[in-house]
Amino acid sequence: xxxISPSRSAEPLEIGADPSVRRRxxxxxxxxxxxxxxxxxxxxxxxxxxxxxxSRIGGMVVYGFRIDPLxxxxxxxxxxxxxxxxxxxxxxxxxxERLAELPEELGANLEDLSVDDLLNVIxxxxxxxxxxxxxxxxxxxxxxxxEILSQNLTTQRYEALNAAQPFEARSREDLIxxxxxxxxxxSVIKTWPLFPSLFNRAAIExxxxxxxxxxxxxxxxxxxxxxxxxxxxxxxxxxxxxxAIIGSVLMIVITILFAVPVGIxxxxxxxxxxxxxxxxxxxxxxxxNLSGVPSIIYGMLGVAIFVRALSDFTSGAAFGVPDPxxxxxxxxxxxxxxxxxxxxxxxxxxxxxIRAVPQGLRDxxxxxxxxxxxxxxxxxxPVAFPSILTGIILGISRALGETxxxxxxxxxxxxxxxxxxxxxxxxxxxxxxxxxxxxxxDTFRNISAAAIVVLLVVVLSFNLTAIILxxxxxxxx
Amino acid sequence: MATxxxxxxxxERRRVSLKRKPRLGESLIRASLVASALVSILTTVGIVVVLxxxxxxxxxxxxxxxxxxxxxxxxxPEAGRVGIAPLVVATVITSVIAILVALPLGLSAAVFLSxxxxxxxxxxxxxxxxxxxxxxxxxxxFFAVTFMTPLLKSIFGEDTVEFYxxxxxxxxxxxxxxxxxxSMSEDALSAVPRALREGSYGLGATRLExxxxxxxxxxxxxxxxxxxxGISRAFxxxxxxxxxxxxxxxxxxxxxxxxxxxxxxxxxxxxxxxSFDLLDYTSIFSIGIVLFFMTLTxxxxxxxxxQRYRExx
Numbered sequence: 100x101x102x103i104s105p106s107r108s109a110e111p112l113e114i115g116a117d118p119s120v121r122r123r124x125x126x127x128x129x130x131x132x133x134x135x136x137x138x139x140x141x142x143x144x145x146x147x148x149x150x151x152x153x154s155r156i157g158g159m160v161v162y163g164f165r166i167d168p169l170x171x172x173x174x175x176x177x178x179x180x181x182x183x184x185x186x187x188x189x190x191x192x193x194x195x196e197r198l199a200e201l202p203e204e205l206g207a208n209l210e211d212l213s214v215d216d217l218l219n220v221i222x223x224x225x226x227x228x229x230x231x232x233x234x235x236x237x238x239x240x241x242x243x244x245x246e247i248l249s250q251n252l253t254t255q256r257y258e259a260l261n262a263a264q265p266f267e268a269r270s271r272e273d274l275i276x277x278x279x280x281x282x283x284x285x286s287v288i289k290t291w292p293l294f295p296s297l298f299n300r301a302a303i304e305x306x307x308x309x310x311x312x313x314x315x316x317x318x319x320x321x322x323x324x325x326x327x328x329x330x331x332x333x334x335x336x337x338x339x340x341x342x343a344i345i346g347s348v349l350m351i352v353i354t355i356l357f358a359v360p361v362g363i364x365x366x367x368x369x370x371x372x373x374x375x376x377x378x379x380x381x382x383x384x385x386x387x388n389l390s391g392v393p394s395i396i397y398g399m400l401g402v403a404i405f406v407r408a409l410s411d412f413t414s415g416a417a418f419g420v421p422d423p424x425x426x427x428x429x430x431x432x433x434x435x436x437x438x439x440x441x442x443x444x445x446x447x448x449x450x451x452x453i454r455a456v457p458q459g460l461r462d463x464x465x466x467x468x469x470x471x472x473x474x475x476x477x478x479x480x481p482v483a484f485p486s487i488l489t490g491i492i493l494g495i496s497r498a499l500g501e502t503x504x505x506x507x508x509x510x511x512x513x514x515x516x517x518x519x520x521x522x523x524x525x526x527x528x529x530x531x532x533x534x535x536x537x538x539x540x541d542t543f544r545n546i547s548a549a550a551i552v553v554l555l556v557v558v559l560s561f562n563l564t565a566i567i568l569x570x571x572x573x574x575x576x
Numbered sequence: 577m578a579t580x581x582x583x584x585x586x587x588e589r590r591r592v593s594l595k596r597k598p599r600l601g602e603s604l605i606r607a608s609l610v611a612s613a614l615v616s617i618l619t620t621v622g623i624v625v626v627l628x629x630x631x632x633x634x635x636x637x638x639x640x641x642x643x644x645x646x647x648x649x650x651x652x653p654e655a656g657r658v659g660i661a662p663l664v665v666a667t668v669i670t671s672v673i674a675i676l677v678a679l680p681l682g683l684s685a686a687v688f689l690s691x692x693x694x695x696x697x698x699x700x701x702x703x704x705x706x707x708x709x710x711x712x713x714x715x716x717x718f719f720a721v722t723f724m725t726p727l728l729k730s731i732f733g734e735d736t737v738e739f740y741x742x743x744x745x746x747x748x749x750x751x752x753x754x755x756x757x758x759s760m761s762e763d764a765l766s767a768v769p770r771a772l773r774e775g776s777y778g779l780g781a782t783r784l785e786x787x788x789x790x791x792x793x794x795x796x797x798x799x800x801x802x803x804x805x806g807i808s809r810a811f812x813x814x815x816x817x818x819x820x821x822x823x824x825x826x827x828x829x830x831x832x833x834x835x836x837x838x839x840x841x842x843x844x845x846x847x848x849x850x851s852f853d854l855l856d857y858t859s860i861f862s863i864g865i866v867l868f869f870m871t872l873t874x875x876x877x878x879x880x881x882x883q884r885y886r887e888x889x
Binding site: 123124126127130131133134135136137138140141142144145147148151152155360361362364365367368369372373378379381382385386387388389391392393394395396397398399400402403404407426439442443446470471472496499500501502503506507509529532533536537544547548551554555558559562566570 | 599601602605606608609610612613615616617619620622623626627629630680681682683684685687688689692699701703704705706707708710711712713714715716717718719721722723751754782783784785787788805808811812813814815818819839842843846847850852860861864867868871872874875876879
């Protein structure tokens with residue numbers, strides 16, 4: 100509404116009448132550029148933020164094993180080795196100074212010793228004798244690979260893997276990979292950001308070969324379909340997001356079921372029924388104040404009321420749910436808290452939507468003898484609905500990204516199972532992002548970034564829908 | 577409702593009138609609408625009651641005194657030291673940094689959008705701010721830790737800037753608040769009557785002079801309100817400070833040092849399965865009550881300013 104045509108105002112007809120005019124115009128241009136710069140900075144901030152997240156969803160990585168492979172593979176007993184092999188083993192593994200002293204101590208050269216004496220020398224002088232003759236996994240027979248798996252995995256895990264695909268039916272490569280993943284806990288020991296990894300791969304590979312000789316390395320995407328559908332685990336290499344996604348979806352559904360009817364009803368009441376009563380003024384002021392209350396305060400309300408005071412209901416104990424959690428730190432508590440949080444948003448948007456409905460519609464309906472509610476239900480709400488929907492979408496997007504209240508209400512930081520219903524402990528997407536971002540290891544930041552991408556795609560597409568919807572409405576009105 | 581222009585006797589009118597007809601469904605619906613409106617009232621009541629009840633339980637503990645709450649500079653409830661000062665100071669420092677970023681940027685953006693941009697340009701520029709406003713705060717927190725802190729470290733030196741620091745959290749919080757300041761200020765600027773601008777142009781002022789010396793002063797109350805709301809939002813913001821500002825209360829005025837804010841402390845203490853019997857549990861409500869009244873006061877002031885200024889035009 101404040102658009103003033105530049106041709107009339109900004110440029111005086113005659114330049115030069117006053118010497119200060121040129122200067123003032125220059126200042127004006129500079130000022131305009133300065134004002135525009137603020138938007139450029141905002142845009143840059145947005146881009147840098149997205150790049151910062153994006154640069155962590157993939158990149159070069161170096162793998163290492165948390166468990167030394169040599170400690171788990173079966174070794175050949177020294178006694179089975181020939182004298183030749185024992186000799187070279189002794190020469191390779193005894194420190195050179197010691198090797199020089201030995202003939203004097205023993206009174207004979209190593210070559211002249213009997214097999215038994217040589218064995219004794221090796222046992223006495225070589226540290227970690229067990230692992231000396233260990234062979235790489237690739238050299239083992241299938242039978243030995245299976246043995247490693249059965250000895251080093253928990254029975255539970257072994258059964259689970261076997262159930263997924265019988266070990267006997269698996270290929271050799273598959274077995275070796277299983278051992279590396281499950282037994283040796285193959286993990287990423289160093290990561291590089293995405294963009295250098297894509298465009299400067301050769302230099303990074305060189306660096307890896309220099310610093311981590313012999314290590315396995317490669318390009319790895321952290322944001323993968325498996326990441327989205329896998330279980331949460333404590334290891335960033337294997338952890339997925341599924342329980343958090345299901346938690347978010349379940350929580351949002353309950354939040355909507357609670358906040359949308361209550362919010363629309365309140366908005367309708369304030370605009371159509373309440374008139375200018377004291378009560379409506381009180382509710383109105385109250386709603387504006389609630390919309391400014393920090394979200395973490397809602398969390399404190401939630402923990403004191405839903406989690407603690409109403410724990411019988413929110414843990415499901417009152418409804419005879421078998422094996423209820425000890426307190427109300429459940430999905431339903433989180434969802435109700437979130438519902439209260441977005442309620443002011445839904446109410447205010449509903450009110451604005453209803454206010455935009457032309458008065459003639461009301462008058463027409465009432466004049467034909469409709470009751471107030473019939474007017475609201477058949478005429479006002481349908482017309483206001485798209486605009487109300489915009490508010491609901493913004494509310495959902497807010498609730499999806501909000502973390503602070505759920506920390507207080509007690510979304511668990513670590514849940515391995517999918518939430519099973521209203522009364523189960525839960526985690527949500529932003530909670531998982533927070534938990535991972537807090538950990539110092541680079542790999543956790545990688546999966547945190549991957550989770551952020553998932554969250555941003557959902558939240559921003561909700562916001563975009565709302566923006567588009569609103570712009571369409573503006574045009575049609 | 578319009579009355580029908582037919583003369584009826586009072587007896588007839590009584591019979592014809594539907595006004596007194598009992599409508600059960602209608603009153604039921606009305607009752608349920610009132611009940612819904614009550615939910616929001618009950619939320620406020622709930623917040624106040626819960627905060628006060630638990631805070632009273634906190635101050636009833638023999639280890640805690642109200643005088644110490646406002647005078648001590650150490651916050652360690654389980655050790656019997658409960659001075660809220662370090663948390664409040666950190667909150668204020670991060671918020672001041674945030675508003676120092678958000679005010680100039682947000683206000684310039686508002687002036688540009690309201691006074692300079694064509695409707696077409698606005699259609700492309702506004703989504704920048706709307707996208708910034710739509711990003712969840714936990715993502716900003718991640719950004720603060722993974723980008724802003726290393727950036728500050730590389731500018732001011734590895735040793736000057738701690739891993740957790742208030743400056744990083746404050747700067748990123750400033751970016752987060754830009755859209756709030758911008759959109760509220762823009763509303764205020766757009767509400768300034770066109771006549772004021774025309775008058776200014778008529779006197780030969782350039783567009784910048786008109787914007788800064790006529791429109792801006794005329795909208796100053798609305799802009800002040802936007803700043804106050806921005807500060808209040810910064811006070812209450814949790815995730816950025818929880819991730820970037822610090823992992824323990826620390827009484828310091830150095831923005832490059834780590835210090836936990838009120839919200840950050842509440843978040844850290846209550847993450848996990850906090851036992852309801854601990855002093856830690858009730859202590860977060862004493863912080864909550866201070867936070868609640870700080871933000872409430874700011875919001876009421878800003879609404880009061882907005883309403884006053886609306887009466888002018």
